[in-house]
Amino acid sequence: MRRGRTFIISGPSGVGKSTVLKALLDQRSDIYFSVSATTRKPRPGEIDGVHYHFVSVDTFRQWISRDEFLEYAEYVGNFYGTPKRFVDDAMDRGQDVILDIEIQGALQVFGKRPDTVRIFIAPPSWTELERRLTERGTDSPEKIQKRLLRAKVEFQTAHTYDYFVINDTVENAVGELDAIMTAEHCRPEERMEIISGR
Numbered sequence: 001m002r003r004g005r006t007f008i009i010s011g012p013s014g015v016g017k018s019t020v021l022k023a024l025l026d027q028r029s030d031i032y033f034s035v036s037a038t039t040r041k042p043r044p045g046e047i048d049g050v051h052y053h054f055v056s057v058d059t060f061r062q063w064i065s066r067d068e069f070l071e072y073a074e075y076v077g078n079f080y081g082t083p084k085r086f087v088d089d090a091m092d093r094g095q096d097v098i099l100d101i102e103i104q105g106a107l108q109v110f111g112k113r114p115d116t117v118r119i120f121i122a123p124p125s126w127t128e129l130e131r132r133l134t135e136r137g138t139d140s141p142e143k144i145q146k147r148l149l150r151a152k153v154e155f156q157t158a159h160t161y162d163y164f165v166i167n168d169t170v171e172n173a174v175g176e177l178d179a180i181m182t183a184e185h186c187r188p189e190e191r192m193e194i195i196s197g198r
Helices: 017-027 057-065 084-092 103-112 126-136 141-155 170-184 188-196
Strands: 006-010 031-033 069-075 078-083 096-100 117-122 163-166
Touching: 006 103, 006 170, 017 031, 017 096, 017 170, 031 084, 057 069, 057 078, 069 084, 069 103, 078 084, 084 096, 096 103, 117 170, 126 141, 163 170
Parallel strands: 006 096, 006 117, 031 096, 117 163
Antiparallel strands: 069 078
């Protein structure tokens, strides 16, 4: 059985990553969407193991000391991280794993696992990104400007990724992600065993 691969998806806030990934997961059953661990308390309706793996600070620190994270960070007083074992278990089952993480986390993962495929999702234009952030109706104008400034910083790292997907429509973005994931499994190192008889 083929082993799954790990794919990092990054992109600025408001680019539509969640919508695109939900559509991709609806389309493909061979994908495991990585669930992060966190020390923050569950919000109403959140389920352990579905939305997050909710753990104590002591447990999280133990996992750090045992190098059990692909990446982790502290944000607003809580820890968040990607446990290795859930990713490895899914890959061993033949599933591709998607990590929806920011650039700093992506650097940590790539440092540990250089064979990880990195995909940057971008809006079709700055105007469109600003429109999407505004139409969400969740942020003040000041917060939207902060998000746009952060997006400019994130775009400066986009050239370090393996692929660049433009989310002009969800259908097009999903099609490109699907094509990238299929192509990555057509590499000679994965397929040569067919003709070598192994």
